[in-house]
Amino acid sequence: xxxxxxxxxxxxxxxxxxxxxxxxxxxxxxxxxxxxxxxxxxxxxxxxxxxxxxxxxxxxxxxxxxxxxxxxxxxxxxxxxxxxxxxxxxxxxxx
Numbered sequence: 001x002x003x004x005x006x007x008x009x010x011x012x013x014x015x016x017x018x019x020x021x022x023x024x025x026x027x028x029x030x031x032x033x034x035x036x037x038x039x040x041x042x043x044x045x046x047x048x049x050x051x052x053x054x055x056x057x058x059x060x061x062x063x064x065x066x067x068x069x070x071x072x073x074x075x076x077x078x079x080x081x082x083x084x085x086x087x088x089x090x091x092x093x094x095x
Contacts, residue, residue: 007079021035
């Protein structure tokens with residue numbers, strides 16, 4: 001039994017996207033601001049702020065990116081990420 005779970009079952013019911021808005025991690029700050037503004041939620045403090053792109057590049061080898069891409073292909077497709085999103089976003093060289 002796999003411990004990996006696709007995200008899409010949490011967002012789709014009867015082949016229809018349930019939420020009216022799905023934010024993206026790579027634009028988390030602006031997406032979160034949109035939601036805060038839309039629902040007049042006020043201000044939030046950002047605690048435990050860190051930059052993980054460098055760490056990501058150290059941990060994700062091209063082989064691991066390929067595994068993640070295959071394992072979560074449905075999520076990438078349904079949420080509009082291109083096949084080479086991780087390589088482009090995190091500048092991972094597949095050569």
